Amino acid sequence: DGGITQSPKYLFRKEGQNVTLSCEQNLNHDAMYWYRQDPGQGLRLIYYSQIVNDFQKGDIAEGYSVSREKKESFPLTVTSAQKNPTAFYLCASSISLLGTGGYGYTFGSGTRLTVV
Amino acid sequence: AQKVTQAQTEISVVEKEDVTLDCVYETRDTTYYLFWYKQPPSGELVFLIRRNSFDEQNEISGRYSWNFQKSTSSFNFTITASQVVDSAVYFCALGDNAGNMLTFGGGTRLMVKP
Numbered sequence: 315d316g317g318i319t320q321s322p323k324y325l326f327r328k329e330g331q332n333v334t335l336s337c338e339q340n341l342n343h344d345a346m347y348w349y350r351q352d353p354g355q356g357l358r359l360i361y362y363s364q365i366v367n368d369f370q371k372g373d374i375a376e377g378y379s380v381s382r383e384k385k386e387s388f389p390l391t392v393t394s395a396q397k398n399p400t401a402f403y404l405c406a407s408s409i410s411l412l413g414t415g416g417y418g419y420t421f422g423s424g425t426r427l428t429v430v
Numbered sequence: 431a432q433k434v435t436q437a438q439t440e441i442s443v444v445e446k447e448d449v450t451l452d453c454v455y456e457t458r459d460t461t462y463y464l465f466w467y468k469q470p471p472s473g474e475l476v477f478l479i480r481r482n483s484f485d486e487q488n489e490i491s492g493r494y495s496w497n498f499q500k501s502t503s504s505f506n507f508t509i510t511a512s513q514v515v516d517s518a519v520y521f522c523a524l525g526d527n528a529g530n531m532l533t534f535g536g537g538t539r540l541m542v543k544p
Contacts, residue, residue, distance in 0.1 A: 356536040357521070402473060418465045418480055418525065419532060424473040 316341045320405050320422035326430050327392070327399065335390045335425045337405035344410040346388035347419065350374060351402040360403075363388055364410075392427065400429050432457045434524050436535035443512055444543050451507040451538045453522030459483075463525035464498065464505045465532065470518045478520075481505065512542045 318339045327333045339346065348360040359372030363382040377396025382388055388407075392399045403426075406419040433456040443449045455464065466478040479489060481498050489496045493510045509516055519539045523532040 354539070357534045362531075404473070404475065406475075418463070418477060418523070419475075420477070421467075421475040426473070 318405055318407055318420055318422035320403075320425050322425060323423065325425055325427045327427060328430060330394045332391055332393050333427065335392070335403055335405075335427070337388045337390065337422060338386055339388075339405075339407045339420070339422075340386060341407055341420060342385070343407035343420070344385070345408045346382070347406045347408075348372075348378075348380065348388070348390045349404045349406065351404060351424075353402075357404065360390065399427055402426050432459075432462075432524050432526065432533040434522050434533050434535035436520075436522055436538050438538045439536065440539045440541070442541045442543065445514055446511050447542075448508060448510050449512050449540065449542075451509075451520050451522075451540065453505045453507065453535060455503050455505065455522070455524045457524060457526075459527045461527040465523040465525065466496065466505075466507050467521045467523065468518045469521065469537070475521065478507075509540075512540075514542050514544055516540060517542045 321336045345364050347362040349357040350360055351357055358374050360378050361369055361372050361380045363369035366382055366385050369380050369382050377393055379391045402424050404424045405422040408419050409417050435454045462483045464481045467475040468478055469475050479496055486498050495508045497506045519537045521537045522535040525532050
């Protein structure tokens with residue numbers, strides 16, 4: 315079945331460390347997104363990518379970095395510059411940012427990152 | 431700019447009660463899409479429904495129904511005879527005229543007590 319796989323499900327990071335969250339999709343979607351969700355809060359956009367080798371900052375990109383070397387993969391690195399990284403991270407994809415049809419997003423199951 | 435407001439941050443009901451989750455949106459587009467997603471405790475957002483701006487028919491799917499009213503810019507979601515399994519956070523979202531960049535509301539946490 316097609317879908318989005320995020321790994322790991324739980325991740326613990328020591329202060330000062332960089333960590334990378336994986337997001338892989340086999341839906342042949344062009345666009346991919348990273349969102350951050352804090353407890354009891356909504357979704358905030360970190361980065362998005364419309365096409366391979368291109369990505370754009372979202373509302374809260376500081377302290378994060380991404381790459382899009384393959385259509386299927388959109389990993390997110392939480393750097394040591396992110397002062398409060400403890401949160402739930404969701405990856406999503408859609409057919410095309412510039413496409414038509416209003417198909418919305420497909421989401422992964424998320425990664426819960428905790429700083430220890 | 432697009433905006434989605436879910437004024438109810440948290441709702442608590444007793445099982446079998448009906449409950450309506452409100453969603454009000456703002457957009458200048460004439461063509462747009464509205465969505466509802468469910469986020470159960472496991473965390474993954476699950477798609478529930480999509481509506482385009484030209485289709486104002488209400489929709490019913492089992493115990494779920496949606497009321498789309500362009501005149502009031504609202505897309506409300508009603509759960510009839512709620513069940514404990516309905517406990518989740520529900521997000522309303524608005525898509526632009528290409529339908530793929532979504533603006534999310536802040537979510538409504540629904541707690542259904544037995």
